[in-house]
Amino acid sequence: MSPELPSPIADYVEANARLDLDGMMKSFAADAVFLDNGKRFEGHAEIRALLEEMVVGLKAIFSPDAVRHEGQAVVVEGPAHGEFPGSPIRFTYRVELDGDAIRTMEVSA
Template identity: 65%
Template sequence: MSITLPKPIADYVAANARLDVDGMLKPFTDDAVLTDNGRRFEGQAELRSLLEEAVIPVRAIFTPDAVREEGDQVVVEGPAHGDFKGSPLRFTYRFTLFDDAIRAVDITG
């Protein structure tokens, strides 16, 4: 099933598939906020640390299979697979976009 994602989200997903940290960070605003199951990360430096410590080592790749809009958010769902316990796991990403960039994302599993 093919889905169409807004450009900054599509860019993030494509970079994640390559496990490219710089590419994953590029679509985010400088002051972006990422919340991962209640843990909050703010700004490019904290996002980079999260990606380098929690995504890259376990080769976690998110593959969206559903997208919808809810108010001012773009909700993207799908499995993530990698070298971690329980793989694949299903996640929901709630993106808030601003000026063709990701301002915030809330990730729940």
């Protein structure tokens, strides 16, 4: 059973399961920040390029199995399967929301 996720995160995860780049992007605020293993991507254009290469390109599908709240952040954990070395790898997504949009997403393995 999947954990209960706030709508923007649930929408992102559902779009990711379909490798739907446009659907994943709908969850992000226009000025969102995505932190991926220490690298910073700002705004839709940079985030889109990252997701196109590292998620859609590698068929990386994240399957959350745990969620908790830490201050303003929602922390979601679970494995990602795809066409990349070491698959599956367990990831932690630390997400801060701004209303119905993702303001920041930090991903670490």
